[in-house]
Amino acid sequence: MSTTTHFNLPKPDETADVDEEFIRLQGTLDLLDAILKSLQDLVNGKAATSHTHSIAQITDLATQLAAKMPASQTFKLDDLTDVSGADGAATGYLLIKSALGWVPSSPIAALGAHGHLISEITGLVDALAAKAGAATTTSALALKADADAVAAALVLKANASALAAAVDEQTQMVRKDAQTFSGAEQAQIATNLGIAPGQRGFVEVDTANGYGSTNTKIRRFSNVVANEGDDITYTDSETLGGSFTIEKDGIYSVSSTESFSGAGNAGISRNSTELSTGLASITNYSDRLAYAYNGASQASTYHWSGFLSAGDVIRAHSDGGGVTLATRTKFTIVRTG
Incomplete structure (x- = not known):
């Protein structure tokens, strides 16, 4: 007797009588019914192709979500591990990369010492050309200013010499007569003249x-x-x-x-x-x-x-x-x- 390939269900036998085949067919149909019932039960236990779940139905999802930061979370630059001092930086400062990480700096300090060609400075060539015509007048004024400064310096030097002589005279008097003053008086005199009293501790x-x-x-x-x-x-x-x-x-x-x-x-x-x-x-x-x-x-x-x-x-x-x-x-x- 031959059977089906996958479930081994009995097939009709051409040489058997009809009444025998009828009984065999009944058995085959019962086996087929059981197989189909088992398949139906398996399908019924599966989720629909389109379905949803609540957060609580997904294992550990609520715990994992609680450990995450909210989408509205904001940060300051100083919260970054390689940025320092940004929060207290002055207006106009920028961040530069250093050996210590990103730190604030003024633009001038960030550029460091540097130079420019005359042609690179807007309007400088024209400004210098306009100054050339006034060179003679400028030189004359400069000479006069220098002469006035020399005269003033000489007057100041004379006054300074007289003042120094007066201070020196008072200093010598204080040093000479220090023993006649109390400690408080010596300290006050020293403060007034900017000198230390002659007497030691x-x-x-x-x-x-x-x-x-x-x-x-x-x-x-x-x-x-x-x-x-x-x-x-x-x-x-x-x-x-x-x-x-x-x-x-x-x-x-x-x-x-x-x-x-x-x-x-x-x-x-x-x-x-x-x-x-x-x-x-x-x-x-x-x-x-x-x-x-x-x-x-x-x-x-x-x-x-x-x-x-x-x-x-x-x-x-x-x-x-x-x-x-x-x-x-x-x-x-x-x-x-």
Whole structure:
């Protein structure tokens, strides 16, 4: 018995009886019906050729769209990764390419140094030709202007010489008599004349006022006798004691006078960090500029001269003993060179 090529459906048999073929045909039609029903079910499960979907029906489409910028989004030039400074550029500026990216520049700066032929400048040839006829008059006027300028310069020079002599005389007077003025008066005179007073930085304090509460070996003073110039900054602190900070490199002269009720050591220290240790006992000997033993009820003066650097801190440094008379205590520092 032969069958169809694709679905193997039985074909009629020419040698069989009609009643047999009728039964076979019924079976073939049932098989064909089942095949067509299956095809119909498959077609019914497909979408129409023309159809639509909502955004929610398309997997992840809403999430992807939310991550995109709106079509109405706008940008400034500075929002671009290779543009810088465009937002603050002046009117008329343009962007030029540089090693740092696109930056604003004036047209002149962008062009840089350059030149032009006379023929490239509109109207210049005709303007120069028109000037040629006036050359003689221009030369005469220029000569007169030069002569007037020379005469005026000579008058100014004479006036300037007289003024310089007067200023020099006043300057010498100020330098000579600087010691007779207070610090404030010297500073005002210097400001008026544009010169520095002759006196160098100088600080003098006296009258013992105990010691710092933290730096217990650093003397304090209650009276400022003089504080001139800007070479030295004097500071008195209830906790840190008195200190003299050097503002300018130079040669300085320092002296300290103490009068203890009991015997002890005292003197002058520089940049010491052992400020609660008696001067004789500090471990960094280079911090001791001058010191000596002081007998009971005796006044002693300690002196040192030498080079000090800006930032050095000088102090009256002792064993922290009491004094017989506060007014006998004194500290002086002056820049001498």
